[in-house]
Amino acid sequence: MSEEKHLNFIEEIVEEDLESGKYKSIVTRFPPEPNGYLHMGHATSICLNFGLTKKFPGYTNLRFDDTNPVTEDTEYVDSIKEDIKWLGFEWQNEHYASDYFDELYEYAVKLINKGLAYVDDSTSEEIASLKGTPTEPGKNSKYRDRSIAENLDLFQRMKAGEFPDGSKTLRARIDMAHPNMLMRDPVLYRIKHAHHHRTGDKWCIYPMYDFAHGQSDSIEKVTHSICTLEFVPHRELYNWLIEKLEIYPSHQYEFARRNLTYTVMSKRKLLQLVNEKHVDGWDDPRMPTISGMRRRGYTPEAIRDFCDRVGIAKRENVSDVGLLEFCVREHLNKIALRRMVVFDPLKVIITNFAEETQWLEGEDNPEDENSGTRKIPFGKELYIEREDFMENPPKKYFRLFPGGMVRLKYAYIIRCDEVVKDDSGNVTEVHCTYIPESRSGHDTSGINVKGTLHWVEVKNAVTAEVRLYDRLFKVEDPSSEEGDFKEYINDNSLHTVATAFAEPALKNARINERYQFLRKGYFTLDNKDTYSRLVFNRTVSLKDSWKPGQATPLKG
Numbered sequence: 001m002s003e004e005k006h007l008n009f010i011e012e013i014v015e016e017d018l019e020s021g022k023y024k025s026i027v028t029r030f031p032p033e034p035n036g037y038l039h040m041g042h043a044t045s046i047c048l049n050f051g052l053t054k055k056f057p058g059y060t061n062l063r064f065d066d067t068n069p070v071t072e073d074t075e076y077v078d079s080i081k082e083d084i085k086w087l088g089f090e091w092q093n094e095h096y097a098s099d100y101f102d103e104l105y106e107y108a109v110k111l112i113n114k115g116l117a118y119v120d121d122s123t124s125e126e127i128a129s130l131k132g133t134p135t136e137p138g139k140n141s142k143y144r145d146r147s148i149a150e151n152l153d154l155f156q157r158m159k160a161g162e163f164p165d166g167s168k169t170l171r172a173r174i175d176m177a178h179p180n181m182l183m184r185d186p187v188l189y190r191i192k193h194a195h196h197h198r199t200g201d202k203w204c205i206y207p208m209y210d211f212a213h214g215q216s217d218s219i220e221k222v223t224h225s226i227c228t229l230e231f232v233p234h235r236e237l238y239n240w241l242i243e244k245l246e247i248y249p250s251h252q253y254e255f256a257r258r259n260l261t262y263t264v265m266s267k268r269k270l271l272q273l274v275n276e277k278h279v280d281g282w283d284d285p286r287m288p289t290i291s292g293m294r295r296r297g298y299t300p301e302a303i304r305d306f307c308d309r310v311g312i313a314k315r316e317n318v319s320d321v322g323l324l325e326f327c328v329r330e331h332l333n334k335i336a337l338r339r340m341v342v343f344d345p346l347k348v349i350i351t352n353f354a355e356e357t358q359w360l361e362g363e364d365n366p367e368d369e370n371s372g373t374r375k376i377p378f379g380k381e382l383y384i385e386r387e388d389f390m391e392n393p394p395k396k397y398f399r400l401f402p403g404g405m406v407r408l409k410y411a412y413i414i415r416c417d418e419v420v421k422d423d424s425g426n427v428t429e430v431h432c433t434y435i436p437e438s439r440s441g442h443d444t445s446g447i448n449v450k451g452t453l454h455w456v457e458v459k460n461a462v463t464a465e466v467r468l469y470d471r472l473f474k475v476e477d478p479s480s481e482e483g484d485f486k487e488y489i490n491d492n493s494l495h496t497v498a499t500a501f502a503e504p505a506l507k508n509a510r511i512n513e514r515y516q517f518l519r520k521g522y523f524t525l526d527n528k529d530t531y532s533r534l535v536f537n538r539t540v541s542l543k544d545s546w547k548p549g550q551a552t553p554l555k556g
Helices: 009-019 040-055 074-086 097-113 124-129 148-160 209-219 235-245 267-275 290-296 300-310 321-335 504-508
Strands: 026-030 058-064 094-096 117-120 169-172 187-191 205-207 224-228 251-255 258-260 317-319 337-339 345-350 358-363 373-378 381-385 405-408 413-421 427-434 462-469 494-502 514-517 521-525 535-540
Touching (some): 009 026, 009 224, 040 058, 074 290, 097 117, 117 148, 148 187, 205 209, 235 251, 290 535, 300 321
Parallel strands (some): 224 251
Antiparallel strands (some): 358 373, 405 413, 462 494
């Protein structure tokens, strides 16, 4: 393992711990709260935690931090598990913080018996008013010196449901003058008469995150508990509780969360977008959720590649979404099946072609020699893109125009002979002749043309709805702008082509396949709205400004 190159700083810690004999193997965990859908920020944590135990001996647990029954739901539990599996990872054990409620309660009793915890009748406002400031010490609660016996009695009665929500809390008894404000007698338990998605109505007191997290890590013998930077101040309390409870010494390490340009990563803000109907649910293809990216056609390989490229850092950064799109585009180029689809059709009549359809052959993916071919019908009536014809073209216009010649992909060279217009002067169709000797792969015509167009035969075309997605926000960092972040939503983030015309090979499109619509971009069959019709989502365009080899585009 010592020969492994380019280890991030957490991998270096793990490698040192293993080489020193501190551990024979490691245990990590991914601990989401089931109160929303996972997004790209979580993907970084997933790739880190699961990636460590792919690189080093050990395993990763999935543990749901379900200590807040009001916001949690089994819908989120199911979606989180689906997302992790889709990303390509498997957990060794599936745990819930609620699995440990009995043990956590006994840990709290142990602290009370040691004189290290007390029941406080103060309101949350009173607790906050006595907390002090970073430069001024806090003040002791008047309930801080209750006897051990009284605290044990009150805590048991809290558990029994005698008291209303908010009337009492259990607090650690540490130091109200501690320089770390989180160490100033933090709340360990609160009363919440709420139905829990797993334990039902058994409990009406619930542990705070800081109490449940470290102790759950210890119970599972997690060796490397990896959090994001906002938990740095919490590490002191994490260690204090483990020390005072005399339990397995898990260790917390922190890394910087990754944000993306042109989106938001806050669950609260994402929930606003969903509830206020700015998007079509958590899995809207414009959302930075893993389910949204899956629906848009991103691949797990591309997301893992992106997480690997941006790496693990010790300070907050914003990654350019262009890098993510580059990773997606690079993978799709290798696996996507090539197909022809016309969005805005102009009819072309091949005047010298027979009525019978001729079946040509096209490669499925020129990047993959094993991808095979498909049959493409060519006939007397075709569709091309309206933008690929111009009646009065400028110089160096290489598409179709009167008297001009172009190649039709996989097919023949055609020449435009006549333009047909309606009474308003709009071009309704163009008449062309084809060069029989110019068939692709068998061209003996000797004619060279500079333009190649995609096309679809009219008679065998299938229709589809196509959704063209752009970035959800107009500015790089909507959260940092003045005013409501929703003011910066891009009103043109979705454009729908209600009826596009596709070659018949797409009639049997499958959700797990990816497609490159020639000259249009990469597309996937929508996994939600495709029932009696074909609906395709554009994953990414064919090209973007970000190039490999340039510095990873970060801000921060």
